[in-house]
Amino acid sequence: MKRKITLKHIARELDVSISTVSKALKNxxxxxxxxxxxxxxFAKLYNYRPNNIAISxxxxxxxxxxxxxxxxxxxxFTTVFRGIEQYANNKGYNVIVCVSDESFDKEVINMEMLxxxxxxxxxxxxxxxxxxxxxxxxxxEVTEQGIPLVLFDRVTEDVQCDKVIxxxxxxxxxxxxxxxxxxxxxxxLVTTEGYLNVSAKRAEGYFRALKEHHLPIDKDMxxxxxxxxxxxxxxxxxxxxxxIDAVLCVNEIFAVKCMGIVQxxxxxxxxxxxxxxxxxxxxxxxxxxxxxxxDQHGELMxxxxxxxxxxxxxxxxxxxxxxxxxxxxxxxxxxxxxxxLGSLK
Amino acid sequence: MKRKITLKHIARELDVSISTVSKALKNxxxxxxxxxxxxxxFAKLYNYRPNNIAISxxxxxxxxxxxxxxxxxxxxFTTVFRGIEQYANNKGYNVIVCVSDESFDKEVINMEMLxxxxxxxxxxxxxxxxxxxxxxxxxxEVTEQGIPLVLFDRVTEDVQCDKVIxxxxxxxxxxxxxxxxxxxxxxxLVTTEGYLNVSAKRAEGYFRALKEHHLPIDKDMxxxxxxxxxxxxxxxxxxxxxxIDAVLCVNEIFAVKCMGIVQxxxxxxxxxxxxxxxxxxxxxxxxxxxxxxxDQHGELMxxxxxxxxxxxxxxxxxxxxxxxxxxxxxxxxxxxxxxxLGSLK
DNA sequence: ACCGTATACGAAAACGGTTTCGTGTTGATA
DNA sequence: TATCAACACGAAACCGTTTTCGTATACGGT
Numbered sequence: 137m138k139r140k141i142t143l144k145h146i147a148r149e150l151d152v153s154i155s156t157v158s159k160a161l162k163n164x165x166x167x168x169x170x171x172x173x174x175x176x177x178f179a180k181l182y183n184y185r186p187n188n189i190a191i192s193x194x195x196x197x198x199x200x201x202x203x204x205x206x207x208x209x210x211x212x213f214t215t216v217f218r219g220i221e222q223y224a225n226n227k228g229y230n231v232i233v234c235v236s237d238e239s240f241d242k243e244v245i246n247m248e249m250l251x252x253x254x255x256x257x258x259x260x261x262x263x264x265x266x267x268x269x270x271x272x273x274x275x276x277e278v279t280e281q282g283i284p285l286v287l288f289d290r291v292t293e294d295v296q297c298d299k300v301i302x303x304x305x306x307x308x309x310x311x312x313x314x315x316x317x318x319x320x321x322x323x324x325l326v327t328t329e330g331y332l333n334v335s336a337k338r339a340e341g342y343f344r345a346l347k348e349h350h351l352p353i354d355k356d357m358x359x360x361x362x363x364x365x366x367x368x369x370x371x372x373x374x375x376x377x378x379x380i381d382a383v384l385c386v387n388e389i390f391a392v393k394c395m396g397i398v399q400x401x402x403x404x405x406x407x408x409x410x411x412x413x414x415x416x417x418x419x420x421x422x423x424x425x426x427x428x429x430x431d432q433h434g435e436l437m438x439x440x441x442x443x444x445x446x447x448x449x450x451x452x453x454x455x456x457x458x459x460x461x462x463x464x465x466x467x468x469x470x471x472x473x474x475x476x477l478g479s480l481k
Numbered sequence: 482m483k484r485k486i487t488l489k490h491i492a493r494e495l496d497v498s499i500s501t502v503s504k505a506l507k508n509x510x511x512x513x514x515x516x517x518x519x520x521x522x523f524a525k526l527y528n529y530r531p532n533n534i535a536i537s538x539x540x541x542x543x544x545x546x547x548x549x550x551x552x553x554x555x556x557x558f559t560t561v562f563r564g565i566e567q568y569a570n571n572k573g574y575n576v577i578v579c580v581s582d583e584s585f586d587k588e589v590i591n592m593e594m595l596x597x598x599x600x601x602x603x604x605x606x607x608x609x610x611x612x613x614x615x616x617x618x619x620x621x622e623v624t625e626q627g628i629p630l631v632l633f634d635r636v637t638e639d640v641q642c643d644k645v646i647x648x649x650x651x652x653x654x655x656x657x658x659x660x661x662x663x664x665x666x667x668x669x670l671v672t673t674e675g676y677l678n679v680s681a682k683r684a685e686g687y688f689r690a691l692k693e694h695h696l697p698i699d700k701d702m703x704x705x706x707x708x709x710x711x712x713x714x715x716x717x718x719x720x721x722x723x724x725i726d727a728v729l730c731v732n733e734i735f736a737v738k739c740m741g742i743v744q745x746x747x748x749x750x751x752x753x754x755x756x757x758x759x760x761x762x763x764x765x766x767x768x769x770x771x772x773x774x775x776d777q778h779g780e781l782m783x784x785x786x787x788x789x790x791x792x793x794x795x796x797x798x799x800x801x802x803x804x805x806x807x808x809x810x811x812x813x814x815x816x817x818x819x820x821x822l823g824s825l826k
Numbered sequence: 827a828c829c830g831t832a833t834a835c836g837a838a839a840a841c842g843g844t845t846t847c848g849t850g851t852t853g854a855t856a
Numbered sequence: 857t858a859t860c861a862a863c864a865c866g867a868a869a870c871c872g873t874t875t876t877c878g879t880a881t882a883c884g885g886t
Contacts, residue, residue: 137627140597142872153836158874168834187598189538190872193841198534200577200599208566209559218553221580230594232545232577235566249575252485253532253842254545277528282482392767399769422737424744424769487842498866503844513864535842538871598872 141182150178192253200230201445202255204246206238206263206290211388211417212434213261216288219438220259227446229256240265244274251277257284257445259438262292264363267333270294284448286441289432290333291463298444299463300437304334307430307468308341311384311412314470316349318479320382320410324357324374326394327386335386338414342384361390372397381409388413392423395475411475425474433466440464486527495523537598545575546790547600549591551583551608551635556733556762557779558606561633564783565604572791574601585610589619596622602629602790604783607637609708612678615639629793631786634777635678636808643789644808645782649679652775652813653686656729656757659815661694663824665727665755669702669719671739672731680731683759687729706735717742726754733758737768740820756820770819778811785809 147154152171160167160175161184167175178184192198201224205213221231232255234246243263250258258278266272267290275295279285288300315323325342327335339358346353359374361367375398385391391413395405403409405425413420416431444462492499497516505512505520506529512520523529537543546569550558566576577600579591588608595603603623611617612635620640624630630642660668670687672680684703691698704719706712720743730736736758740750748754750770758765761776789807 138625140626144872154873155837155875156835159835162874166834171834185593185597187872189534189543189598190841191874193532193534193538193843193871194873194875196841208563209556211554214554214559218580221553221578225579225591230577230579230599232575233566234570234575235563246570248530252530253534254575280483281485389763389767396767396769418734418764419767422734422741422764422768424741489842499843500845500867501865504865507844511864516864532842535871536844538841538873539843539845541871 140187141184142187146175146178146182146184150175197449198254198256199228200232200255201442201449202232202234202247202250202258202260204234204236204243204250204258204260206236206261208233208235211419212289212415212432215417215434216261216438216441219435219440220442221438222435223439223442224446227442229442229446236263236266238264240269240271247274247278251281251283255283256449257286259286259288259441259445261288262290264333267292284445286445286448288437288441296459296461298441298448298461300441300444300466301463302432302437302466302468304337304468305341305344307414307470308338308384309345310341311430311470312342312345313348314472314476315382315384315410315412316345316351318410318476321351322357322378322380323351323382323384324359324378324380325384325386326359326361326371326390329360329362338384338386368393368397372401376401383409383411385411385413388415388417388419388427388429391427391429391475392419395423395425395427406475406477412470416471420471420473423475425477428470428472428474428476430468431471432468437466440466485532486529487532491520491523491527491529495520542794543599543601544573545577545600546787546794547577547579547592547595547603547605549579549581549588549595549603549605551581551606553578553580556764557634557760557777560762560779561606561783561786564780564785565787566783567780568784568787569791572787574787574791581608581611583609585614585616592619592623596626596628600628601794602631604631604633604786604790606633607635609678612637629790631790631793633782633786641804641806643786643793643806645786645789645811646808647777647782647811647813649682649813650686650689652759652815653683653729654690655686656775656815657687657690658693659817659821660727660729660755660757661690661696663755663821666696667702667723667725668696668727668729669704669723669725670729670731671704671706671716671735674705674707683729683731713738713742717746720746728754728756730756730758733760733762733764733772733774736772736774736820737764740768740770740772751820751822757815761816765816765818768820770822773815773817773819773821775813776816777813782811785811 143154143157146157156167157175160172161179203217203220207213224231232250236243236246240263243266272292272294279297285297287297291299291301312323325339327339343353371394383394385394391411395411398409399405405411411427413427413429416429420427420429488499488502491502501512502520505517506524548565552558569576577595581588581591585608588611617637617639624642632642633645636644636646657668670684672684688698716739728739730739736756740756743754744750750756756772758772758774761774765772765774
């Protein structure tokens with residue numbers, strides 16, 4: 137077992153000082169040509185690599201960024217993560233991921249673990265519980281310590297920091313307009329219980345579109361489903377007893393489930409009833425019929441968040457210009473597929 | 482901006498030595514009761530937390546584990562990751578993820594980045610390119626340095642380390658047996674080009690089941706698809722020109738795509754043709770009809786890998802008992818759903 | 827012979843902890 | 857009163873780097 141070699145080993149072996157070795161390996165002008173060559177050759181031979189931890193301690197910069205997301209087995213968060221990871225890696229940063237599992241306590245614990253020197257900055261989407269509790273002290277503590285923070289998707293106005301979001305309201309508005317334009321009038325909304333997270337904004341867009349076209353806003357046309365649990369019966373009941381010709385769903389899972397229910401009851405998609413979902417993932421592309429859905433551009437969001445964070449990190453070290461926090465808005469786009477094909481007869 | 486407080490600050494403020502502060506915060510018997518209380522109170526007031534990096538440098542242990550996977554936007558890897566993350570977090574470890582993107586070079590670079598002190602051990606699944614190249618020197622270097630390594634799912638016999646795999650051959654065998662038992666005789670296999678990765682083993686199980694039941698093994702009944710690219714036409718042609726009453730697919734994406742093609746051509750699933758896929762993910766649960774598939778228990782795999790790794794890490798520090806490497810096999814299980822319901826008439 | 831100045835290198839501090847090994851003070855004991 | 861242990865704390869080394877500053881040597885110029 138070849139243990140890792142250090143500057144000290146090289147110094148001892150070649151009978152020079154540690155500082156000489158360090159400088160030689162950086163090709164410093166201070167060191168004689170022959171000494172440099174000798175040291176560099178030796179270092180290459182023994183495959184010397186500087187110890188990251190020691191460098192971190194010295195520089196007070198770890199080249200790590202911390203990502204805290206509510207769930208990793210979730211298409212949207214996963215794509216965002218990929219965007220973050222790619223950009224960060226290109227810039228020489230590593231990514232430490234923690235999953236809050238929608239729990240406030242886990243979010244707090246994870247942040248505290250990482251905030252003590254392990255990372256140079258945070259990228260995160262708030263846990264559901266955190267949004268309900270409306271308690272953001274853990275975030276504030278971190279920013280007060282001068283650790284850069286970028287929130288994405290699930291953000292809050294209570295914390296001053298950079299943010300990346302999509303134009304949920306507008307996207308939902310456009311989607312519903314599209315449904316209306318194809319002749320649909322009885323448009324339902326399937327959303328999460330309590331309009332958690334971004335669902336509220338999507339609902340607003342839905343309302344705006346209806347209003348603009350003088351269509352009635354009917355609470356009875358809104359189905360609220362629990363976030364992760366099954367609720368087949370509730371959905372079946374909803375679609376059985378109503379006359380509906382189009383549905384906007386706040387995610388693709390709800391959309392695909394509902395399409396299944398509707399189809400099993402003998403109706404045809406999109407002929408009798410059209411569907412649009414949010415999150416353009418693998419489900420949308422492979423369902424039958426394929427599902428029209430709003431692409432949230434997760435990868436771009438991740439990349440944007442990472443860029444903003446790394447800029448802050450690398451500028452932070454400079455002087456105290458007035459802190460400026462930005463909110464970037466990524467435009468969601470509707471991807472049309474079979475579930476909205478054609479107009480209502 | 483409240484900067485992080487250090488032992489030195491506390492020592493200076495309370496006019497004691499750094500060592501006294503360090504011991505007092507560890508509640509050492511060496512320090513007088515009143516001094517301890519004073520120091521602890523001060524530390525709590527200013528919310529002192531030891532710097533992780535400094536501790537890592539001293540202890541030569543980072544409490545970080547490195548995870549390298551080929552793809553993060555992939556249900557199976559994601560579930561494995563969740564298993565790793567949960568177990569590791571419980572044990573006080575953080576997880577650094579790098580995505581190799583199926584590329585040999587990225588895998589090498591990522592490993593080298595992390596191996597220089599950033600992590601205490603690796604968990605990884607090999608990149609496709611690495612498997613093709615059959616070059617595992619980066620893995621060997623890491624293990625020679627005494628860094629523990631656990632491979633999962635995509636493993637190799639060329640590296641001596643702990644491994645976690647599923648019984649792919651047996652699972653495929655059982656799946657095909659099930660198809661045969663329900664009266665199916667013309668069973669096709671849909672696999673990845675070149676039988677990459679674990680596909681080869683699944684094909685073996687398929688062959689064994691056919692052989693055992695004296696069914697012909699016909700290369701013409703095997704469809705090889707490129708890994709990530711679309712190949713609708715090839716698949717359509719395959720199903721159009723053959724008489725097939727059951728299909729085993731090496732992943733759920735292929736299965737759902739093929740089900741779609743078959744259904745659009747007017748055949749019924751499972752009445753005319755049954756389907757079984759691998760990877761029991763969201764697609765299997767939400768496709769129409771729902772797809773029977775082999776659950777690889779990703780979360781359990783991840784947890785197992787993390788447990789094995791952390792055991793090695795924490796034992797490693799002890800003495801040099803003879804290294805023992807284990808290969809744990811997780812039993813995959815077939816989850817039956819609508820796509821295999823009932824027997825062939 | 828003296829001074830100045832490159833040249834080439836080493837000593838030491840610093841990053842923020844932990845830990846070993848003193849050591850000054852106190853009180854009890856002989 | 858001298859001795860000694862117990863107590864309470866500090867000095868210093870160490871982890872592996874980087875970086876500033878100091879200095880020995882040699883050499884050229886006068």
